[in-house]
Amino acid sequence: MLPSNKRTRTQDHPRRRAHAYRGVASAALAGLMLATSACGSDEAVQGSAPATPDDLECFSGSLNGAGSSAQENAMTTWIAGYQSACEEARVYYDSIGSGGGRNQFIDGAVAFAGTDAAMDPDENADAMARCGGSDTINLPAYVVAIAVVFNLEGVDSLNLRPDTIAKIFNQDITNWNDPQIAQDNPHADLPDLPITQVNRADDSGTTENFTDYLAAAAPDSWPHDPSGQWPLTPRESAQGNSGIADTVSRAQGAIGYVEMSHLHGLSAANIGVGEEFVEITPEAAAQVVAGSPRREENVSEFDLALDLDYGTTEPGGYPLVLVSYETVCLDYPDEAEAERVKAFLRYVVSPEGQQEASAETDSTPVNDDLRADLLASIEAINS
Structure with a gap:
């Protein structure tokens, strides 16, 4: 030295x-x-x-x-x-x-x-x-936080509970006006439109963190082990965070998950934590870490x-963290x-x-x- x-x-x-x-x-x-x-x-x-x-x-x-x-x-x-x-x-x-x-x-x-x-x-x-x-x-x-991003014309804000997110990505909730989504978004004009789930095509740490979160926060609705490889036959898939962001931005009715710096103007859902919905912010993510x-x-x-606590219900924390x-x-x-x-x-x-x-x-x-x-x-x- x-x-x-x-x-x-x-x-x-x-x-x-x-x-x-x-x-x-x-x-x-x-x-x-x-x-x-x-x-x-x-x-x-x-x-x-x-x-x-x-x-x-x-x-x-x-x-x-x-x-x-x-x-x-x-x-x-x-x-x-x-x-x-x-x-x-x-x-x-x-x-x-x-x-x-x-x-x-x-x-x-x-x-x-x-x-x-x-x-x-x-x-x-x-x-x-x-x-x-x-x-x-x-x-x-x-x-950094992982955002659940979506593309719905006329809908800029969306509340999604962990159970709802899990059912959407498990392809159990397939339409945007599904009652489970509508229940937490009474003021949103949700369209009668199929949901297009977009997941990573490559072996991805973002996917592993995302599926870790789903398994911990919604175990009854996400029947898959955490993995860097997507466990379902995809509706749409893309390479890298940038690929998912680009695909969601171009497809009306699409939903995906990206690391926060890849938002690029996309709308991000507020995540249910306990009885509240938490907006994605660096400070909220830091609280969980x-x-x-x-x-x-x-x-x-x-x-x-x-060992991240993805299933936390502590107020103010954003548990979908990478x-x-x-x-x-x-x-x-x-x-x-x-x-x-x-x-x-x-x-x-x-x-x-x-x-x-x-x-x-x-x-x-x-x-x-x-x-x-x-x-x-x-x-x-x-x-």
């Missing part, structure tokens, strides 16, 4: 940074890094230069990641911010979906995976060969994967790769990196306590 306090550009040896920032969530996990597209480093966000820490550390060379399309917009922001200050660094991220990202990481094709579903113990075992015999760790990179413990099957003290992770090796066989991973992740969790992503995506920045845990885990990465 380098002792200097000024911004440094080194070949392979970035230094740990300590930061303080007022976070909106508690020490549970309010967002680290996330989102980006299948783009590379040359598609930087245009405009004024992003804010970067004074002690930002740079590497020269390239760093490759792949995975979550929910991270697409945030990752694009992080890559732009890092490369604007580190001209010799090139960071590439392919938003092929969480499952694809985990597979590429296990195969050694990328240095890190962006995933909306943390690596399970079996995947961790599969990745050991890639990680030189060490475990993987999951770093909560990005906390703040009350969630770490996952019991975490393989290491540095693994920060969470926590996206950066999955990395605890030990990398290649020292230069380890240092590049650490340098970039330090920027991602910095106050500046988190605030830049939040401004673009409505994600919830990490707070001081979570940042300390994340930095400790990043510092534990060895080569």
Whole structure:
């Protein structure tokens, strides 16, 4: 590690940074890094230069990641911010979906995976060969709500209880003027129109979080195990969050689910929580994440994967939440790769990196306590 306090550009040896920032969530996990597209480093966000820490550390060379399309917009922001200050660094991220990202990481094709579903113990075992015999760790990179989006002419606001959402996506409620929908929307002019459910075509962490929510919040109406792959023959399907958003926007009567930064002007339903309906906001999502413990099957003290309480009925919380992770090796066989991973992740969790992503995506920045845990885990990465 380098002792200097000024911004440094080194070949392979970035230094740990300590930061303080007022976070909106508690020490549970309010967002680290996330989102980006299948783009590379040359598609930087245009405009004024992003804010970067004074002690930002740079590497020269390239760093490759792949995975979550929910991270697409945030990752694009992080890559732009890092490369604007580190001209010799090139960071590439392919938003092929969480499952694809985990597979590429296990195969050694990328240095890190962006995933909306943390690596399970079996995947961790599969990745050991890639990680030189060490475990993987999951770093909560990005906390954001999942929106249930719909396209109904003349209807901008819609209240949907978990049971109703489950029956719609299980294709048990098939028309928009169904009495169960109408009961909670007495002032909406619901059309006599078939519902077109739109789900992900790819293996998706957003789908896994969404089906986790349905299984926990509406177990009597959602008879499927949580999975990254859609369990039903689809009415319509699309690739990635962007694909679902585009399909719903073009199809009257469509309904789908997307990570919040992919709303793009679409209407989002208010979700039933207990006796109330909660609007999608970063603050409401952060409330649920703040009350969630770490996952019991975490393989290491540095693994920060969470066990989200999707079935909460606490007032004001929005339980349809996505926590996206950066999955990395605890030990990398290649020292230069380890240092590049650490340098970039330090920027991602910095106050500046988190605030830049939040401004673009409505994600919830990490707070001081979570940042300390994340930095400790990043510092534990060895080569």
